[in-house]
Amino acid sequence: MKILLVDDDDLANELVTYILQFAGVTDYTICTSGDDALKYLESYKQNNDFPDVIFVDINMPGMNGFEFVSLYEKHYMTHSRKTKVIMLTNSILANEKKMATDYASITDFWNKPLTTDKLTNLIKLFN
């Protein structure tokens, strides 16, 4: 299972690597901004090797999570129909949930933190 994590919180990202390992995920990439993530996706596109799940933090400085998803859908979604986008947030706001319905790629909203249990369940669903 291949995972892309987009979050500006360096500490959270560092800790998430442990959680990924605990859940047995080895193929993952972590980007600290939407810009960086789009660059990575560009490289996936060349190899036609898109991640199965993209975790996106909504609240990021600069390009926020939704802006990233918007660009992702515009440039890469047609190449990665199986990819699921899961929004990560510290607080799920009603209007954010509503906004998410405008994005075809977003499949779920997860409250932070990203725990081993949640990841394990997700992997189970994939397998």
Add this chain to the structure above:
Amino acid sequence: MPLDKNQYNPSDNGPVFYEVIQVIIDNTPTGAMILKSLHSKKDVVIDFEFTHSNKLAEDVLSMSGLKGKRLLKDFPVIKDTGLFNRLQEVAESGKTLDDIFTIRQNGINIEIMIHAVKFYDGCYVTVSTAHDDKNFMNEYQQKIADAKKSFLLKLSDTLHFLDNPNEIISRAIHMLGEHLNANRAGYVEDNGDGKTVTVICNYVNGVSDSVGTYHYDEYGTEILKQLREGKTIVIEDASNPPLPAGNIDQLQVKGMTYKPLIKNGKLSAILFVHFKDKHIWTNEELDLIEETGERIWTAVEWARAENALIKSETDYLRKLEKEIQKSTAELRENKQFTQLITDSTPDILFVYDIKKWKIIFVNKGITASLGFEPDELYNYERKDFENLLHPDDLKRRINEMANMISLKPGEVRETKFRIKDVNGASHWWNVRDTFLKADKHGKTIQALSICRDITARIEAIEAYNKEKNRNEELKRINEIMDSFVFAAAHDLKAPVSNLQILTQVIENIDDPRQKLFLQKKYPEIIETLDHTISGLVEVLAIEKETDNVIKKLYFKKVFTEIMAELKDEISISNPNITTDFSLCKSINYIESHLFSIFRNILSNSLKYRSDARKLSITIRSGFQEDYIWLSFSDNGTGIDLEKYGEDLYKPFKRFSSRTTGSGLGLNLVKNIVTKNGGNIDVQSTKSEGTTFTVYMVSYEK
């Protein structure tokens, strides 16, 4: 041949002697004549008869055929000269006469040198100087001409100022009679019946008045015929040959001249001059009568035409007067109608004389609005009116009024201003200025202002707006609080969630070294939590500030204290910090607010420094209009304003992931500055640096 008075009696009329005498007289180089004494029964000389005379003598006396004429009888002018008495002396006592006598003839005085000696029963008289002196004769003729001219001028001058035809005729006739020394002069008008004429006025001197109606028949058909043909009738002696009988006798005159005035081929009027005695008419006299007649006619015609014109003008004026009366009545009715409207309208009506800057009309509406009586504001001038205007609206309203001169008919300019009532309280007026009257050049000279007191409406709107604003403010605060609370929750949750995940990881790791490494992450997370909480506390402190004491704060002092507070952050980047508070050293402000401004903006400069260069910060102050400004410039990373400008001052917005900001700093500064009546401006270029300029209003101490 010498004459022997003893041998010859001239009264014998002997043919030889008579002829001899005549030859002698005819050849005398001066005027010469022989006068025979005529005695009364008491042998007193009562007159002289001309027995001989030469041509020169006739010339000087303006009379031909002197022979047989009598001196006193035929020359009445002699009477007052004293000549007769002197000649009487000559004839009776033989005394020689040598003197100059003034005789008035044809309206002028002529001086004649008389030399007389006794000659038988009478006098031999030479009229010297006058007869052989060409210059004298010329002068004499000239004198006659001048007298005529002078009379005619005087006549014209007199008639010119008269407009009553009867008065013209009367005055002219009088002047003519006097001038010719006539016994009667008159003006006759043809009655148009072919039979009668009427003497409408006459001048009389020693004869009876002749005003009345006469028949032509009394003068005979020949005379009437001649008059109708325009011929002047000149009669030297009406008794020889006698005129047809009738009223003529009543006229008591013998010398007559009738000058007909023919107009349009018809005999219209006759001017006549009478002498009681027979009269030898000179050409000058006849000319003068003719000229006078023409002038009378012309003057009368003029006067009649003028009178007709005046009559038509009078008629016109009467008609006009009637129309004016009618229009005045209509106007009065209109005025009453206007008065009714102006009195009953709730609006205040002002009429201004723009040129004189005066209020020339105010209606009763003023009383309801401001409590003044209309009369109190009547004739108000600019300075009076200025006293009534609200100071904030004065300049504008005065300008508007000055510009009324450019109002065009039909144009309406709407405005609002405040005006003081009789107690000094302000009233809002909604005003429509409109054109009222222009001068003959089309320049607007009067304007009408229709004013409505909208104070109650404005107060209602203000109350409504205040309520609305309060509601909106509450709504805005609620929205801010909502987003703030969510944002705060979000930012508080982030470190909490990191604590959760860290705890979970540590629990699942067996390697003690790795565990220890991870345990060191706790303080980092707690520091983030602390930053966020500190930011929130500051925001709440500012919002809930109760100790809002205004102090005079010196920028230099505030800066120094903040530098001490931020010493740890400063020690990391060791920036060059320059300050220049020379233009403005201090401000009256809430202390905690000014500290917060310095703290947050400086703290941002320290956080968002560029790795490419040593951080440099410049802080300056100054004045701009009503504001005191503070600018903070750095050479840091800069902000992409195009991208993040909108969100720059929103709470919990961070534009970089490299630092641990709470995302509250700029939001806080913006809130402080706007709350205190100021504003904040940002200039930034990515990778070059940022300048925040804070505009603050200094409080009055």
